[in-house]
Amino acid sequence: MSEATSETVDISRLSERGMITVRGDLTSVDLQYQLTSLAGVDMPSEREAKVEDGRGLVWMSPDEVLMVLPKSDVEGVLGTFRETLGAIHHLAVDVSDARAVFELKGPKWREVIAKGAPVDLSPKAFALGQMRRTRLGQVAVAFWMTEPDTAELVCFASLAEFVSNWLKMAAKAGSFPDYLKEYKNDA
Amino acid sequence: MLSLTCPNCGVQGEETEFAPGGEAHLKRFGPGSAEEAFEGYLFYRKNPRGVHFERWRHAFGCGKWFHVARCTATLEVFGSYTAQTSIVPQNIIDAIKARRPDWEMDQ
Ligand SMILES: [Zn+2]
Numbered sequence: 234m235s236e237a238t239s240e241t242v243d244i245s246r247l248s249e250r251g252m253i254t255v256r257g258d259l260t261s262v263d264l265q266y267q268l269t270s271l272a273g274v275d276m277p278s279e280r281e282a283k284v285e286d287g288r289g290l291v292w293m294s295p296d297e298v299l300m301v302l303p304k305s306d307v308e309g310v311l312g313t314f315r316e317t318l319g320a321i322h323h324l325a326v327d328v329s330d331a332r333a334v335f336e337l338k339g340p341k342w343r344e345v346i347a348k349g350a351p352v353d354l355s356p357k358a359f360a361l362g363q364m365r366r367t368r369l370g371q372v373a374v375a376f377w378m379t380e381p382d383t384a385e386l387v388c389f390a391s392l393a394e395f396v397s398n399w400l401k402m403a404a405k406a407g408s409f410p411d412y413l414k415e416y417k418n419d420a
Numbered sequence: 421m422l423s424l425t426c427p428n429c430g431v432q433g434e435e436t437e438f439a440p441g442g443e444a445h446l447k448r449f450g451p452g453s454a455e456e457a458f459e460g461y462l463f464y465r466k467n468p469r470g471v472h473f474e475r476w477r478h479a480f481g482c483g484k485w486f487h488v489a490r491c492t493a494t495l496e497v498f499g500s501y502t503a504q505t506s507i508v509p510q511n512i513i514d515a516i517k518a519r520r521p522d523w524e525m526d527q
Binding site: 279293294295297351352365366367368373 | 428430431
């Protein structure tokens with residue numbers, strides 16, 4: 234794949250990414266301790282994503298967090314959850330094969346997602362550290378930034394091909410409406 | 421276009437991100453109640469031209485239910501509030517009265 238330039242966005246599927254859905258009382262100190270020590274990041278607040286080098290926590294709803302990690306670590310982490318959180322009411326499930334993750338690399342990633350999501354993607358409204366669940370076209374997605382010019386987007390695995398084609402079509406060089414032009418100086 | 425704020429996750433989203441759940445604060449009449457009451461619970465709904473209380477779900481977002489007070493004629497939203505209540509909070513009533521001084525809660 235070619236190196237991302239200012240006019241292109243490279244779309245790639247992160248097939249080695251593992252994901253664990255955790256539901257429970259997110260204000261529980263014990264749950265927070267396990268989540269943050271296993272993920273190696275701080276606890277995300279409402280609509281925050283703390284992801285560094287493919288590992289971290291993404292706030293999904295008032296009682297749900299998505300832990301992202303390498304696929305090879307999922308079994309071990311689930312085992313630790315079973316041992317340490319046995320007495321705390323929670324749910325932890327491996328959803329690595331139920332979701333697909335895409336990386337959008339290139340400074341115009343905002344223009345790509347903005348073609349299909351009813352979300353203000355100006356740098357002022359959406360920045361590194363935030364996450365957003367919404368729709369892309371007609372399908373449910375969640376996305377967050379990992380670097381200033383890179384975003385990750387998650388969808389259901391059954392929709393992976395559709396979303397992949399959608400993103401690649403939307404990322405075609407020369408097809409950006411450039412509606413974020415006026416924000417350039419704030420970025 | 422209708423723009424709603426989800427009190428569960430704080431997102432201000434556009435209508436297509438949400439799923440409508442119909443009239444809010446219905447009182448359930450189940451087995452053992454009078455037939456007229458059961459019929460009313462199942463089928464009779466308010467259809468006002470003006471202030472209306474509704475249930476909505478943040479279907480493409482956090483997935484949670486919540487309540488909205490809005491005007492069916494102008495789409496003005498007076499406020500959204502938790503789904504975990506059977507009565508309209510006072511701050512929502514105040515917000516409606518500020519914009520519709522003649523409005524009265526009809527129940
Ligand atoms: Zn929400």
